[in-house]
Amino acid sequence: MSIISKVLLIVALAQLFHSGFSSYEFHQLKKQLAAGSSVAIDQISLPKDIRLEVLSGLILFTFSVFMSFGKLTYLPLSGKPVLLSQHEYLKEIDMNRATMTNNLIGSDPYGEITYTPNFVDVHAKRKELKQWLNDRESHDKVN
Amino acid sequence: MDPVKERFLTIEKTKYYTIASPAEVSSLYGQLKTYLGSGDQALTELEYMSLMRMLFDLTVYIGKDVEAEALYKTFADRLGENSPHLHVMKATLIQINDKDAAAENYLTTLLKDSLEYDTDALDYLLVSKKLLSIRRNSLTKEKFIRQVLDLVDKFPLDAELWWFLAQEYFGLGQFEQASYCLEEVLCIHPFNYVAFGQLGQVLYYKALRDKKTNKTATLEASLNNFLRSVELSETFLKGWSFIANISKELGKKELLELAKGKLMEIQKSDSQVDSATAKLILEKL
Numbered sequence: 001m002s003i004i005s006k007v008l009l010i011v012a013l014a015q016l017f018h019s020g021f022s023s024y025e026f027h028q029l030k031k032q033l034a035a036g037s038s039v040a041i042d043q044i045s046l047p048k049d050i051r052l053e054v055l056s057g058l059i060l061f062t063f064s065v066f067m068s069f070g071k072l073t074y075l076p077l078s079g080k081p082v083l084l085s086q087h088e089y090l091k092e093i094d095m096n097r098a099t100m101t102n103n104l105i106g107s108d109p110y111g112e113i114t115y116t117p118n119f120v121d122v123h124a125k126r127k128e129l130k131q132w133l134n135d136r137e138s139h140d141k142v143n
Numbered sequence: 144m145d146p147v148k149e150r151f152l153t154i155e156k157t158k159y160y161t162i163a164s165p166a167e168v169s170s171l172y173g174q175l176k177t178y179l180g181s182g183d184q185a186l187t188e189l190e191y192m193s194l195m196r197m198l199f200d201l202t203v204y205i206g207k208d209v210e211a212e213a214l215y216k217t218f219a220d221r222l223g224e225n226s227p228h229l230h231v232m233k234a235t236l237i238q239i240n241d242k243d244a245a246a247e248n249y250l251t252t253l254l255k256d257s258l259e260y261d262t263d264a265l266d267y268l269l270v271s272k273k274l275l276s277i278r279r280n281s282l283t284k285e286k287f288i289r290q291v292l293d294l295v296d297k298f299p300l301d302a303e304l305w306w307f308l309a310q311e312y313f314g315l316g317q318f319e320q321a322s323y324c325l326e327e328v329l330c331i332h333p334f335n336y337v338a339f340g341q342l343g344q345v346l347y348y349k350a351l352r353d354k355k356t357n358k359t360a361t362l363e364a365s366l367n368n369f370l371r372s373v374e375l376s377e378t379f380l381k382g383w384s385f386i387a388n389i390s391k392e393l394g395k396k397e398l399l400e401l402a403k404g405k406l407m408e409i410q411k412s413d414s415q416v417d418s419a420t421a422k423l424i425l426e427k428l
Contacts, residue, residue: 073146074146074149074150075146075147075149075150076150076414076415077150077153077154077157077159078159078163078164078167078416079415079416080415082413083146084413084414085413095334095375095376096374096375096376096377097377099336099375099376099377099378099379100376100377100378102376103376103378103379103380103409103412103414103417104378104412104413104414104417105150105153105414106414106416106417107153107157107159108157108159108337109157109337110157110302110332110335110337110338111156111157111158111159112156112157112158112303113302113303113306113328113332113335113338114306114337114338114341115157115158115159115161115162116303116306116307116310117158117161117303118231118269118272118273118276118303119272119275119276119279119303119307120161120276121276121279121280122203122204122235122238122239122276123238123243125203125204126203126204126206126239128165129165129168129169129204129205129206130206131165132165132166132169133165133169133205133206
């Protein structure tokens, strides 16, 4: 949520609260008038400024909600952790477009099947990593 | 969603860490430990446990056996030892602390004594897969494939088993069997564009080996599968690169131009790996 949207939200909520309170006060006065005089109170409607305040509060509230949406960002699964974006506020619905995000970040959504994770050769994996760590250590020593 | 959290969850969900390079595994281990240590409030309990499971595997890969044991005990205290993933984790620990034979013995006993009679299909499947992964190096290819096929008979709707079989057959150059297995994967997951791409690739290699009369038909079949894959995923690099190559071989100029256009589009994307690969392919076309 950006600062502008936060400010708008606060102003909108303040306006809505204020207009609500004003409306309450107005109706209280109307009741008192009805009890103490012979004024035709049915003809007295809610003042324009209160109605406009409600309208303005609602408009600002809607704006603040829309402005709170940020563009979606992603981090790639491998490589440098650079924030990637497709400059979209919402995710795609069509499958052919929705999968573009997966391609962008290098993710295979069916990896649970295609990477055959339950058949991983633990020993081979450990050997590979040990070799890599040894190579890195010897490389660090040389430098 | 927070991009950092989403990245970890995607890596866990897709099991990318099981095929990641040693450098990536090493850095991922450090990043994940820091992230879990920071206590992100946005993580649900299920997400936290999934990430802990991934941390266990990374710890095993990286050779931090004491830490892996501690993680296993944390899980066992929380969930009890009689749980599908806990069985697999325990077998892995026996594998690294003792010998493969001991792990095999543990899993075989588990299958014979309880899982054969229990109704927990997930446990049976996971334990059987783990058992097969341990036996893989000690059995001959023929015997190993027979055992995988036996398991497929029991679980014909498990896509991972079919995919694994396809890989095994592909490695042996038995392309027809491999394509059959991939078709089974597609029956289970009809929108799996990666499987369409893999099926196309198997058929492409089959076409290279086929005689001239069958070659064109097999290439056409391969091309159709790649076309379906890009229909499901517009920027699927593997799909478009094979489409470009095959359409060039078959003399389909319009398709070749379309593929080139799409490859150029991918080249301009922010994805560094895909962009560099697309550039390389375009240079060779």
